[in-house]
Amino acid sequence: xxxxxxxxxxxxxxxxxxxxxxxxxxxxxxxxxxxxxxxxxxxxxxxxxxxxxxxxxxxxxxxxxxxxxxxxxxxxxxxxxxxxxxxxxxxxxxxxxxxxxxxxxxxxxxxxxxxxxxxxxxxxxxxxxxxxxxxxxxxxxxxxxxxxxxxxxxxxxxxxxxxxxxxxxxxxxxxxxxxxxxxxxxxxxxxxxxxxxxxxxxxxxxxxxxxxxxxxx
Numbered sequence: 001x002x003x004x005x006x007x008x009x010x011x012x013x014x015x016x017x018x019x020x021x022x023x024x025x026x027x028x029x030x031x032x033x034x035x036x037x038x039x040x041x042x043x044x045x046x047x048x049x050x051x052x053x054x055x056x057x058x059x060x061x062x063x064x065x066x067x068x069x070x071x072x073x074x075x076x077x078x079x080x081x082x083x084x085x086x087x088x089x090x091x092x093x094x095x096x097x098x099x100x101x102x103x104x105x106x107x108x109x110x111x112x113x114x115x116x117x118x119x120x121x122x123x124x125x126x127x128x129x130x131x132x133x134x135x136x137x138x139x140x141x142x143x144x145x146x147x148x149x150x151x152x153x154x155x156x157x158x159x160x161x162x163x164x165x166x167x168x169x170x171x172x173x174x175x176x177x178x179x180x181x182x183x184x185x186x187x188x189x190x191x192x193x194x195x196x197x198x199x200x201x202x203x204x205x206x207x208x209x210x211x212x213x214x215x216x217x
Contacts, residue, residue, distance in 0.1 A: 006191055007057065013194045014049050020205045021046060030212045034083040035153060038204065041076040045069070064115035067122075071105060074098060074126045077161060081133050084154050086140035090133070097129045123172045130165040134158050153207035160203025167196040 024031065024039030031039065048069045055062035078098045085091045105122045108114075113121055138158050141147065149155045171178075171193060178186045 006187055007053070009191055009194050010049075010053055013197055014046060014053070016198060017042060017046050017049070017201050020201045020208070023205060023208050027208055027212075031208070032153075032212060034080045035157070035208065035212075037076055037079050037083075038157060039208075041073070042201075042204065044072065044076075061116060063118055067105075067109070067115055067119050070119055070123055070126050071102070074101060074129065077130055078133075080157070081137055084137060084141075084158075086137065090136065094133050097133065101125050101129060118172075118175045120172055120175050124169060127165040127169040127172065131162055131169070134162040134165070138162065150206075151210055153210040153212070156203050156207040156210065160200045160207075163203070164196050164200040168193060 021039060021042040024035070024042060028036065028039070048065060052062045052065050055065065075098070078094055081094055082091050085094070101122065104125055105119075108119070108122050113119055138155065141152065141155050141158070142149075147155065149159075171189070178189055181189070
């Protein structure tokens with residue numbers, strides 16, 4: 001895969017993400033608090049993607065942007081999970097896990113995972129938290145007798161987060177191995193992230209289009 005092809009795919013995905021974010025903006029008054037947070041994160045993520053792309057195109061190191069974005073991403077997802085929490089214990093465990101991740105992230109910047117390396121270890125921890133607590137939440141939601149999974153925005157959003165975290169987890173932990181592969185193959189594997197992002201945002205879009213209860217003021 002050539003750099004030109006990678007750039008085209010990345011730009012298409014960014015445009016799609018922007019479209020999903022604008023749907024959220026359009027439906028802002030009807031969205032619940034967790035979905036409003038999700039839309040804010042989507043718009044933030046678009047800005048980050050543009051910064052990453054511009055830096056990469058100009059051969060400027062951009063791994064530090066990925067490191068910072070990972071902290072913000074997990075914070076937003078944790079807030080969303082917390083607002084849909086099934087109980088007090090869930091919330092306590094969730095924020096404890098986030099702060100453990102934050103400690104690992106901070107220590108890593110000064111030791112085993114500085115900004116000029118890919119965040120293989122702390123990134124994997126972030127994805128494990130998303131998968132673990134997302135699975136817990138998803139199981140609780142699935143126990144509701146009136147659940148229609150294709151119409152429940154909670155189920156759709158959490159499912160998308162879990163599926164993406166699982167896919168990216170394998171890319172993250174194998175990043176150092178990918179560096180030893182031929183450059184075209186490495187680019188192809190890395191760009192699969194864009195494909196998984198597109199799937200994630202399809203779930204987000206479907207969640208935004210679900211029927212909403214009247215949001216709290």
